[in-house]
Amino acid sequence: MKIGVFDSGVGGLTVLRALLPRIPNAEYLYLGDTARLPYGSKSQATIARYAVSSSQFLIDQGCEFLVIACNTASALALNEINQTAAPHGVPVVGVIAPGAAAASAGSITRDALVIATSATVHSHAYASACLSHQLRALEKACPLLVPLVEEGWIDHPVTAEIVQIYLSELRTAATEAGSTPDTLVLGCTHYPLLRAVIENVVRQLWPASPPQVIDSAEAAALQVQAQLHVNGPKTRPGPGEMAPCRFFATDSVTKFCDLGSRFLGQPIDEVQLVDLGG
């Protein structure tokens, strides 16, 4: 089974990382559309065009299953990607629906918070997906978090300060809306790298009952596993053991290796440069 994983950049490697121990017998192709990133600040038409050509590339490479690890592409282009994949009989899983389902499963108060890119938030894809589970979601765009992660300022005090600003504004909005959230969804694949910082700020802002932080990467991997009817491995892969992975990027492969290893949690030695036009 060839599984294609697609993201605008390296953030989706957190989804691949979650897939590897769950479906260890597959072959993985990962595409980062790094020449055209970020998607999160662009328009629906542009995002759909980029996501479709990226998905087509993975299908052309023989992928039999597509995982759209990019929240922005999942939020704004899932229909278009499905239209591209359906004629080839290739199922598509995005990260929004699994993330919303996981948020719903963990919520008692039925109020959730979602932080994501501007494009994802403006699409209200998370709010709609949550609503289908009778979960009310308040969304907040946090456009500076992606550049901060890309810059490597993971443990930087300025990053904590910016997270504090965004989440304080979100808390105010929640209070004004009469929302009592017990769940916070990380609606962008870059954000799991800031999980420790975000959880710290959440504990400061909601000291009595801090919302639980949900990572849609983990939820998406579970969804793929369920759709493929794969049981977890009896033994976890040992160190150095990994399902075969091939990596593709549309811009500098050096940068992909350097930054990507941090997201995947293991070294990436080889990346192929591909030209998707543009």
Next chain:
Amino acid sequence: MKIGVFDSGVGGLTVLRALLPRIPNAEYLYLGDTARLPYGSKSQATIARYAVSSSQFLIDQGCEFLVIACNTASALALNEINQTAAPHGVPVVGVIAPGAAAASAGSITRDALVIATSATVHSHAYASACLSHQLRALEKACPLLVPLVEEGWIDHPVTAEIVQIYLSELRTAATEAGSTPDTLVLGCTHYPLLRAVIENVVRQLWPASPPQVIDSAEAAALQVQAQLHVNGPKTRPGPGEMAPCRFFATDSVTKFCDLGSRFLGQPIDEVQLVDLGG
């Protein structure tokens, strides 16, 4: 005379703004390649490909003179743009050489500082251009400043804090290198919007003799004026009077209007969406 002004986004509008009062009798076409921005974090090959197709578009529209308002494209793709423009007899002016010349003209100590995007800094285009004037330049990449401007955090305390971090590191590097800078070049068209913040920090860090802040937009406009042998207007255009300008963008025209008006210093009512492929 049709003058084409090109940038990856709206930042280059600061160059157009400097051109308008100097060459009021021209017709202007401005292209922001917003679907593929930012350039500053991408590779030379990708930047050159994007810059060439953008320049070709402006030439196809009948431009007789090209101003590359993007520092990153000027630093990494000026040769490729020249090769595209030369067969059409279209002269090309970038922002690096004029910026370096202006820095040199203002420097007594012969030591300058340059802040710019990662790609511009790694190309060392400013250092080379300064060296041709016997000016020694120390360069520093400030990758978070573009997202902060795009986010509209112009007057935000966090922005001042990040500027402080970057410039403190640059001051340390200068001290270690035995440099006594009296000039600081804003080597990215987004940075003039942070001029007040930057000048404040400069005064704090170098209280005895703060380096003079140089804006390459202004310098580039003077260079274009010189090459076109245009004398300044006898009377400055009155309010509401402006040379005819047409605006083109490769992504959302709404966002271009909103953000662009801030850079141009006057409202932008109409933007045409163009598809450069990709």
